[in-house]
Amino acid sequence: MAKPVSIEVWNPHGKYRVVSTKPMPGTRWINLLIEQDCRVEICTQKKTILSVEDIIALIGDKCDGVIGQLTEDWGETLFSALSRAGGKAFSNMAVGYNNVDVNAATKYGVAVGNTPGVLTETTAELAASLSVSAARRIVEADEFMRAGLYDGWLPNLFVGNLLKGQTVGVIGAGRIGSAYARMMVEGFKMNLIYYDLYQATRLEKFVTAYAEFLKANGEQPVTWKRAASMEEVLREADVISLHPILDKTTYHLVNKERLAIMKKEAVLVNCSRGPVIDEVALVEHLKQNPMFRVGLDVFEDEPYMKPGLADLKNAIVVPHIASASKWTREGMATLAALNVLGKIKGYPIWSDPNQVEPFLNKNAPPPAASPSIVNAKALGLPVSRL
Numbered sequence: 001m002a003k004p005v006s007i008e009v010w011n012p013h014g015k016y017r018v019v020s021t022k023p024m025p026g027t028r029w030i031n032l033l034i035e036q037d038c039r040v041e042i043c044t045q046k047k048t049i050l051s052v053e054d055i056i057a058l059i060g061d062k063c064d065g066v067i068g069q070l071t072e073d074w075g076e077t078l079f080s081a082l083s084r085a086g087g088k089a090f091s092n093m094a095v096g097y098n099n100v101d102v103n104a105a106t107k108y109g110v111a112v113g114n115t116p117g118v119l120t121e122t123t124a125e126l127a128a129s130l131s132v133s134a135a136r137r138i139v140e141a142d143e144f145m146r147a148g149l150y151d152g153w154l155p156n157l158f159v160g161n162l163l164k165g166q167t168v169g170v171i172g173a174g175r176i177g178s179a180y181a182r183m184m185v186e187g188f189k190m191n192l193i194y195y196d197l198y199q200a201t202r203l204e205k206f207v208t209a210y211a212e213f214l215k216a217n218g219e220q221p222v223t224w225k226r227a228a229s230m231e232e233v234l235r236e237a238d239v240i241s242l243h244p245i246l247d248k249t250t251y252h253l254v255n256k257e258r259l260a261i262m263k264k265e266a267v268l269v270n271c272s273r274g275p276v277i278d279e280v281a282l283v284e285h286l287k288q289n290p291m292f293r294v295g296l297d298v299f300e301d302e303p304y305m306k307p308g309l310a311d312l313k314n315a316i317v318v319p320h321i322a323s324a325s326k327w328t329r330e331g332m333a334t335l336a337a338l339n340v341l342g343k344i345k346g347y348p349i350w351s352d353p354n355q356v357e358p359f360l361n362k363n364a365p366p367p368a369a370s371p372s373i374v375n376a377k378a379l380g381l382p383v384s385r386l
């Protein structure tokens, strides 16, 4: 399309023009921008994924900042267009920013925001849900029931895997991976093995303390181990959940060779980014190993699935909804708006992007800072002392 036809405008006489490429949940983010003299334009075009051309049309001749989505290709073309329009800030409404060329943004002096912290537990909860659903075959059983096939209890009906006492493997034990690990260890009394480039000290301390608690109560204590390689996790774990960022080092991290070393009845969950798994190899592996199960929130060619995946009973597939709780999505919108606002107003950068609660308190004005700007250092932006 030449120009998006459908735009909702708030506070038309505002001094700063901020564009959101999508309607976002809640109204707090809009109000916070309006209170600071922003004219807010929201693209309401009925098109799920906007093209680069669509977004150039939205940016127009004068635009101070844009709130965008992970489905959009924020590279050289868009950052040069934003810079020409006088724009200083862009924020993804997401923690992941593999759709953004941060170097290009930095070259044009544009700050790039993301939304960490507010989605950690929500995303970990979905990974835990997929783990349990796959291990206990919940979706298969639901389909069976609705199809009217249930004609009485049977000893062999939908037998799955018990989680208690098994080993959960986490690849990428950052914010979300660690939250997921805690849920599985504490909730299901699973042992933990994890692989990350960095030591997850707080997670290790948590599992150690929980093991002591169990022991003191006369129960079998859980164990933990930091693996020296990803292969060690794949070989030893019964349930494996992927939580790394997507970059060159994690593209096709799970491939044909690595699938082959996993247990035949393992559960694999992906709530990170689709290309972390070689999905063609996964489809083949699922066909060859009917007791191997997956729970997928993300896909290599999103929104599409690789041929054959949708037909497999040992795959649970959901449409990238891991962060989809009301509180989280409203919080993500707020953080994205405040990232953009902070740069427009010349505020400093919040010192700890993992501690974003002060920005989410609806009963108090947010701190005068941008919650999370990933190229703050490269742009030489000052850090808040608040």
Ligand SMILES: NC(=O)c1ccc[n+]([C@@H]2O[C@H](COP(=O)([O-])OP(=O)(O)OC[C@H]3O[C@@H](n4cnc5c(N)ncnc54)[C@H](O)[C@@H]3O)[C@@H](O)[C@H]2O)c1
Binding pocket: 095, 096, 097, 116, 117, 119, 123, 171, 172, 173, 174, 175, 176, 177, 195, 196, 197, 198, 243, 244, 245, 246, 249, 250, 271, 272, 273, 297, 298, 320, 321, 322, 323
């Ligand atoms: N499905 C969803 O809706 C959804 C929601 C939120 C986040 N995500 C994805 O999850 C990712 C992680 O989010 P987070 O907040 O936990 O980020 P984070 O930065 O706290 O954690 C990522 C971890 O991955 C580790 N890592 C990086 N490269 C690695 C490698 N090669 N091998 C092993 N570990 C590696 C990092 O050291 C870090 O600990 C995001 O970047 C995003 O892509 C998806």
Ligand SMILES: O=C(O)[C@H](O)CO
Binding pocket: 070, 093, 094, 095, 096, 097, 119, 322, 323
């Ligand atoms: O990276 C993210 O934040 C997700 O994929 C959407 O919540």
